Amino acid sequence: MTLEELRLQVQHLVNFTPGTVGQDFPGVAADANRHVDWGINEAYRLEVELGKQNGMRRAFMRRHTVNWPADVTLLAIPEQLIDVDLLALRDDTNNTPGTLVTFPDGFYIADRLTWGWTSPPPAMTLTALYLSSAQEMKDRADVPSLIPQQHHSLLVWSAGVLMRSKADERPPEAWLRQRDEHRRVWYKSLSVGSPMLSSQFEEMQPMW
Secondary structure (H helix, E strand, O other): OOHHHHHHHHHHHHOOOOOOOOOOOOOOHHHOOHHHHHHHHHHHHHHHHHHHHHOOHHHHEEEEEEEEOOOOOEEEOOHHHOOOEEEEEEEOOOOOOOEEOOOOOOOEEOOEEEOOOOOOOOOEEEEEEEEOOOOOOOOOOOOOOOOOHHHOHHHHHHHHHHHHHHOOOOOOHHHHHHHHHHHHHHHHHHHOOOOOOOOHHHHHHHHO
16 A cells, blocks of 8 residues: 555544544644654554564565775765664675675764775675665655555554554554454564574575
């Protein structure tokens, strides 16, 4: 479902009509979706993080290629790698797959990555392995891409529960049961056919 489709379902669930006064979630007409969008995005963030913890985090692993010029000491971290859990970097300059990178004295400085106190000897092509996170949806056509289409109903129930809690009301037990059942199916889909491995390094191998 798109953000707009999620909005309609959540509005129906919580009995919210944008622009109508006397509701739990008031707001100016020009920003009628603010409360519903908050609920959907917060649900998206929460369910992805819970999926990592209770399902299989390998489902959220992604790769990104980073080109590091030889004359650059401080490398700007690509937008895709900001605010994510970076698991490893692999040097694919000469061979693919290459070897895991061990920096001489490398470390992060804000949004930069350093190669000791100098630039790397040759230009390098690195592959970054990271855990993706839920990105805020703003446009009506945006899609919660980290959760498959068949599990988008989870976001509707989760957002409804969050919005009721935000309004200082106890969510109906039926809503909690629906959310929990959708979570159970979501976690099962993450783990079925993906046995847990003995170490983080082994867990990363299939992604390489």
